[in-house]
Each structure stands twice: as structure tokens, then as C-alpha cells.
Amino acid sequence: MFEDFDLLQIFDRGTSPEARRAVRFAAGISCALGAKSFVSGTEQAPDLAGLSDIVDERVEVSPAAWAGDTSAERHRIILRATVPGQDKLISPDISSVTVELEPWQTEDTLFAASGLARLLGDFEREPLVPAANYAAHTIGYAIFTALTAVAGARLRFGRTEQAWLQGEASLTWINWKAAIAATLGEDLARQGADAEWPVVPCKDGYLAFVYNERDWDRVVEMINDPELEDDRFRSFKGRAEHRRAYMAPIKKWCAGRTKADLAKTLVKREIPGAPVLTISDLLNDPLLVHRAAIVTTPSGYTAPALPHRIEKEARGGAPKVDVDGPLPLSGMTVLDLGIITAGAGVSALLADMGANVIKIESDTYPDPFRAWAGATDGDSPLFKSNNRNKKGIALDLKTEEGLNTFLKLAMTADIVVENFRRGVLDRLGLTFDRLVEANPTILLASISGQGLSGPNSQHTTFGSTLEATSGFASLTCYDDGIPVISGRNLNYPDQTVCLYGAAIIAAQAIDCRRLGIARHLDISQRDCAIYQIGDMFASTATGTSARDAAAWSGDRAMLRCADGEYVAVSNDESARLNAFAHADGLTEWASGMAAADCARTLLNVGIGAAVARSGKELPSAPAAAAAGSFSHSPDGALVKGFPFQLIQSPMRINRNAPALGEHTESVIHSHVENSHAD
Structure with a gap:
């Protein structure tokens, strides 16, 4: 389908790096499917090096003139990254997808605002954010889905359609289970060492010890330790109450085995656990080799193939x-x-x-x-x-x-x-x-x-x-x-x-x-x-640490506040952050106020900040509420909404x-x- 389409990328002034990455991620998928990529030379174009291995043709005419040029007999869609306050619609006569994101938003603040950070890590410690561009690229997946909808309307019905998405809201949509659980009075949060499915050390790395209720007898047989036959561990409730007790012999068993040995055993026993693989491991993974899932791009980079x-x-x-x-x-x-x-x-x-x-x-x-x-x-x-x-x-x-x-x-x-x-x-x-x-x-x-x-x-x-x-x-x-x-x-x-x-x-x-x-x-x-x-594979292949290769910018922190909640902080200007901290330091300053007040104060002085939200806060969060990340079914129940919205013909429940x-x-x-x- 996409081989019939040209895509023009526009990056409005002040657009955040995360929004740029998201647009480039979506454009990269589309180009791999046959689309042709253009970038507007009349806008403030970002440095695109390293964001995607696609070749752009620069356009010097206005976006409207480009979109209206039908001489090539191809369909044309504009992909636009912008900031809040701008029009969602370029023109009703132009097919387009617009993603909006605050200029200060980063991986940290996006994971915090969407509630995802609150689900990762140990509850006794600060929320975690992965050392990669998952937020930007998840938003990129949402842009690609919106682009497919707009292209579908054009190709099937000859009709122009426009889609709009708010980046933070699209990421919040991913976290719908936390919001729905909150309607039942449940507060989904990180569990750390007491997690039902913990990560445990093994001889040469780590193992994600994942299993289902029906797998317990096979787990006991596999570990072959009499301690696991204790009646306390026979039920889900019993194991939940004695997590550390039954995990002790399991950890001991795992510690003496390699990742390869554990993988073979778990497959043989049909238990859904697996070793934790690094990017270096993935480069030589037998299944990925079989699927040709890791390829060399035309520019010579090592990268994943389409999924x-x-x-x-x-x-x-x-x-x-x-x-x-x-x-x-x-x-x-x-x-x-x-x-x-x-x-x-x-x-x-x-x-x-x-x-x-x-x-x-x-x-x-x-x-x-x-x-x-x-x-x-x-x-x-x-x-x-x-x-x-x-x-x-x-x-x-x-x-x-x-x-x-x-x-x-x-x-x-x-x-x-x-x-x-x-x-x-x-x-x-x-x-x-x-x-x-x-x-x-x-x-x-x-x-x-x-x-x-x-x-x-x-x-x-x-x-x-x-x-x-x-x-x-x-x-x-x-x-x-x-x-x-x-x-x-x-x-x-x-x-x-x-x-x-x-x-x-x-x-x-x-x-x-x-x-x-x-x-x-x-x-x-x-x-x-x-x-x-995919953007981290090339660096890892040349010996750079995957965590060092993550395209983060600026100083980063997760601050614990007086109410026990956390605020994610990201800012490109370390001098401003250090000056604001005064003599007491930023951590000490934040510990004396509520999280909402902390985030508001930081934003007021130009420092990017977001509270690490809980599930019950997600539906009413400004970005999610405005974008329709959650909705209500006709019977009044809170349900998952939409990761993007169509403008001419809005989606509804x-x-x-x-x-x-x-x-x-x-x-x-x-x-x-x-x-x-x-």
C-alpha cells in the first residue's frame, strides 16, 4: 500500500527531540514498506542523523504546494511534529498526521506522566525508566497506525483525512490496564523483590522467572528441592504470602546454571520463563537469525527488520x-x-x-x-x-x-x-x-x-x-x-x-x-x-554500551517528594538545574513539598518535570483527557479509548x-x- 505514497516530514520550531524521533520512526517503517520520504526545507529541520536510516529528498516549496502537486500521480501525506497551541489541521484538503508534544518532554517525563515508570522497579526505590527511546518509538508506532488510517481513507475512498495525536496521551493509552484496575480499587505499582515474576541471577547473567498457575507442579519437579513441596506454596495465595521463602531454593538452583542451560530446560518443561538477553545476545540469537530479523541496512548499519x-x-x-x-x-x-x-x-x-x-x-x-x-x-x-x-x-x-x-x-x-x-x-x-x-x-x-x-x-x-x-x-x-x-x-x-x-x-x-x-x-x-x-544496534555492534548509546539529553533525576510520590526531571541546561537547586541540593529541596507542587514549580522556571502518575490519575490527566486516551462505553464503563484521533470522521465507542x-x-x-x- 505504501509504495503509492510520498511522505513529507515537517518539524515546527521548538519541537522536542522525542517528537522528532517519533516522526522519523514512523517514516522509517513507511519507507521500509515502499513510501518515499521528503523533508521540508522551509521549516526548522532538525539534525536527522542517527534518528533513522532513510534517505530524504529536501523540499524547498511550501508544504501546501508540495501536497497539491499531483504531477507524479502519487498520494501525498504530511507528517508533522509540533508543540501545543498550534492548529491540529494543516488544511482540510491535505492528508496529514500531526503529533503534538511539549518541548521539554523527554523519555523520563513521558514515562512518569503516562504512569509507566510507576510500574517498573522496586516500590522502596524510585520509579524506573528504560535506557532507550521506548517512549518516542511507541509514539512512533501510534503515528504509523494513524498514518495507515489516513492512507487507507485516501487509497480506498479517494478522500483526504487528517489524524492528530498527543504524544504523552498515546503513551498513556499503552497503560490502560492500570487505569482500569484503579476502577476496582487496585493500585498497580512496581513490586521489586516481591514480584510474582522476579528476575534472578544465573551463572552468566539473569533469568526472568515467569510461570503460570498451572506450571507450578512442573516448577517443583524442575527445581527438585523438597522445600518447594511445603503446603504453604501449593496455592497462588500461599505463594504470594511467602514469596521470598519459596524463591530462595529457586534462586539457588538458577545461580548454578548458564542462560543457555536455563533456556533449554524451560523450553523442555514448557515453562514460560526466559534468560534476560542483551543487545549483543540478540545479534546472534538463533531464532532471530532464522527469521532474518537483524539485517544490514543500505547505509551499512546493523538494525532490526520490520516485525x-x-x-x-x-x-x-x-x-x-x-x-x-x-x-x-x-x-x-x-x-x-x-x-x-x-x-x-x-x-x-x-x-x-x-x-x-x-x-x-x-x-x-x-x-x-x-x-x-x-x-x-x-x-x-x-x-x-x-x-x-x-x-x-x-x-x-x-x-x-x-x-x-x-x-x-x-x-x-x-x-x-x-x-x-x-x-x-x-x-x-x-x-x-x-x-x-x-x-x-x-x-x-x-x-x-x-x-x-x-x-x-x-x-x-x-x-x-x-x-x-x-x-x-x-x-x-x-x-x-x-x-x-x-x-x-x-x-x-x-x-x-x-x-x-x-x-x-x-x-x-x-x-x-x-x-x-x-x-x-x-x-x-x-x-x-x-x-x-533499532537505533541502538549500530552502536552496540561497534562496541558501545547499550546504555551509553541511549539518545537521552540533559540532566536527569527522579525526585522523592514529601507525599512519597516522585517527580521526573529532565532539562538540557544543567547550569539552570544546578542554580535552581541552591545550596541544599535538588533532592533536599524536593523532599519538602508535595509532588504536584514540585513539578509545577520546576515547570514555572523552565525545567521539564512530570509527576509519576498512578493508574487512577491517568483518565483525568490533561493530555489523556483532551486526546481521548480513555472513554466510556454506552453502559457507562470506563474503557480504553484511542491512541490517536481522526479529525474529519472521529472514532467513537x-x-x-x-x-x-x-x-x-x-x-x-x-x-x-x-x-x-x-
Whole structure:
């Protein structure tokens, strides 16, 4: 799709480095997919060296003149980074994506303001921020998703559309679980040494000891220590009350083994833990080598490849004609087999962009998210938040009747989304080839932890497993160097794949419709996380420490205030920061006032600062509230909102999350019986 597009990047005066990185990150993805890159010479262009390995053509005419030039018969979109107070809309006649960010915002203040820092580290110590550009590049993923929506409206309907996003709000959207948990009275926060899934030392590094409730017997058998057979440890509650006691023999066992030995054992035992890998480890990782996930760019840099693969393609279908609709994906149907966070979250964003999403479960195997925290009276708030704007039907795909009904639905669908364990679809009889027989322009999108094939790709993983194996954990630590994972409270790769996954699925599905082809799309959550640290690979390959290679600027601090809360501080001018601290020092000064007062005072003197927010504070935070990071479903429940917003045809929450099988009869009547009658 993007091979038909030109992208002009504009950087308004005063734009923060994080906003520039975010735009360049999105442009880099688009160019890797075939777009051509331009940068405006009439604006204040930043130093782009090192931000992305793409080649720009400089434009000396005005952006409006560039956008209006149709001589090349290509579609044109403007990507713009700006500061608050500027118009969101360049022109109603120009397709554009605008990202807004305060000039003083940095990785530290963005992680603090979005509440993400509060989830990382030890509660007895200050919140942590990874030593990488995760905030900027997560915002970049959101820009790419917005760009895909704008491009989709242009390509499908010939219509100009504009998207706007507030960078801090887009990052806050990632932290939706903390906000929803707060409605249940839960305060999700960093757990440190008492975390359910701790990081423990091993012979040559660290291991993320991740396991599920059903894995405990295998853990006991693997460690083979009588202490773990204590009745106190038999239940989840018992282990939570005696965390340090049962972890003692586990730590002792891990300490005598190498990362390679531990990885083999965990895979063999089907326990979802994993060694913490550094960027140097990733360069020679067997699975990444198999997937060709690390490449040499045209400029000679070592960098990650895009996080998706085309597993299969079938040609011979008839192109579909698009009829104009209000949203970029209007008129497209998604069969949603996704569960928990990643699969269901991707489909939710497709629904927001206009697709008709039909969630498919069975009475015997509903989405497990329905039964999570808060599900004492109906479905859990987490399920409701991740499945609003969808219809829901109940089909037992293990029966011939259920399978045949699904294939009939597939005949008129555009996309099938699934994130089952590898092999489940094949055992059900829903292979790509069989779907193509039903619909020669179908897109099968498989979202998995580590991709569809390769050494140990079938190993069960959770989001925190992928934090360990993608470099995230190794880049998140205190001065002691002990890596940190987020645990169930965040699972960062589960959230970022929702952005990239929705965008690449939408783009590929549009291609399938207009070209008359079918594709099987392989999206790796681990690869999505690795792609976010691509700017650090070149430095690491030449011997520079990954932490030293992080593109941070200025002095940085996390200040503890009188109310026990923290304020993240970032400023390019160390002299101003030191002068402000006076004789007592900045830390002593901050300890005498509340966090909100501390941040306000620092901002008033030109020093960037943000309170490390809790989950309950996120929906009412100014940036998130203005941008719609959270919304309410028709029944009044607080739910996940949008990472960006469309200006001409705004996205809205129009439908509650479906009850199990709520729309079975109406969907089968409209999509199967009527289609068969036609």
C-alpha cells in the first residue's frame, strides 16, 4: 500500500527531540514498506542523523504546494511534529498526521506522566525508566497506525483525512490496564523483590522467572528441592504470602546454571520463563537469525527488520470495489479469534478504525479475559475495555457445524485475526489454504510471541517473557545493573503490538482487496519490541554500551517528594538545574513539598518535570483527557479509548463489549444466510 505514497516530514520550531524521533520512526517503517520520504526545507529541520536510516529528498516549496502537486500521480501525506497551541489541521484538503508534544518532554517525563515508570522497579526505590527511546518509538508506532488510517481513507475512498495525536496521551493509552484496575480499587505499582515474576541471577547473567498457575507442579519437579513441596506454596495465595521463602531454593538452583542451560530446560518443561538477553545476545540469537530479523541496512548499519513476515500468498482472486464509508476501514469485516490482550487489542483498534469486528468464542472456551479481576458480576472490566466496539458470536470450531459456519463467515470477511498457540488453527482445520478456498482475498493475521517458525518459536511466552528476550529488561535497571520486567501489570510488548499489528493488518488487508490476493501475515510480538531499539544496534555492534548509546539529553533525576510520590526531571541546561537547586541540593529541596507542587514549580522556571502518575490519575490527566486516551462505553464503563484521533470522521465507542454469543443469531442471519440466499 505504501509504495503509492510520498511522505513529507515537517518539524515546527521548538519541537522536542522525542517528537522528532517519533516522526522519523514512523517514516522509517513507511519507507521500509515502499513510501518515499521528503523533508521540508522551509521549516526548522532538525539534525536527522542517527534518528533513522532513510534517505530524504529536501523540499524547498511550501508544504501546501508540495501536497497539491499531483504531477507524479502519487498520494501525498504530511507528517508533522509540533508543540501545543498550534492548529491540529494543516488544511482540510491535505492528508496529514500531526503529533503534538511539549518541548521539554523527554523519555523520563513521558514515562512518569503516562504512569509507566510507576510500574517498573522496586516500590522502596524510585520509579524506573528504560535506557532507550521506548517512549518516542511507541509514539512512533501510534503515528504509523494513524498514518495507515489516513492512507487507507485516501487509497480506498479517494478522500483526504487528517489524524492528530498527543504524544504523552498515546503513551498513556499503552497503560490502560492500570487505569482500569484503579476502577476496582487496585493500585498497580512496581513490586521489586516481591514480584510474582522476579528476575534472578544465573551463572552468566539473569533469568526472568515467569510461570503460570498451572506450571507450578512442573516448577517443583524442575527445581527438585523438597522445600518447594511445603503446603504453604501449593496455592497462588500461599505463594504470594511467602514469596521470598519459596524463591530462595529457586534462586539457588538458577545461580548454578548458564542462560543457555536455563533456556533449554524451560523450553523442555514448557515453562514460560526466559534468560534476560542483551543487545549483543540478540545479534546472534538463533531464532532471530532464522527469521532474518537483524539485517544490514543500505547505509551499512546493523538494525532490526520490520516485525512482520508474509508467510504465504495466493493469487487469482478478483479485486474488490470499495464503497465510500465514514471511517478508513468501513465496509471491511474482521473475524476475531484473538484472546486476552494482544489479539483482542489489535482487533479492537481495527474496530475503532471502522471495521465490522465479529468476536468468535465458544461456550466451552470463552476469552479467558472475561474471568479476570473484577468479574464477580459479569465480565471483567479488562475484557470490556479490550472488546468494546465488537459484536460477539459463539461457535464451537471443534464441531463440523461450527467449522462450516466459520468458513461461510470467512467467505464475506476480509481479515481473520488469531493469537492461539501455533498449530491450534491447523488442528481445527482452519489452515490458510482452506481459508483461501472460501475466500481468495482473505488476510489471515497470526499474532504470536516469537513468530510462526524457527528454533523454540513455539515456546510459550507472556509479555514479560518477551521483555526479557527483546532487550527491554536489560535496558531497565538501577545502578546495580539487575534487570527489571513489568510483570502482569503491564507486559509492554503486549501493548505495543496492538499498534503495529493493527496498522500492518489494515495495510495488508487493503492490498488484498485491491489486488485480489490472499496472504498469511506473521506478526511477532518479540520482533515488535526489538524494532523499538533499532537505533541502538549500530552502536552496540561497534562496541558501545547499550546504555551509553541511549539518545537521552540533559540532566536527569527522579525526585522523592514529601507525599512519597516522585517527580521526573529532565532539562538540557544543567547550569539552570544546578542554580535552581541552591545550596541544599535538588533532592533536599524536593523532599519538602508535595509532588504536584514540585513539578509545577520546576515547570514555572523552565525545567521539564512530570509527576509519576498512578493508574487512577491517568483518565483525568490533561493530555489523556483532551486526546481521548480513555472513554466510556454506552453502559457507562470506563474503557480504553484511542491512541490517536481522526479529525474529519472521529472514532467513537459505539458498542459495549459483547456478552458471550450475544449476536450469534443476527450475525449468522446477516452474514451467512443472506449471503447464501444471494
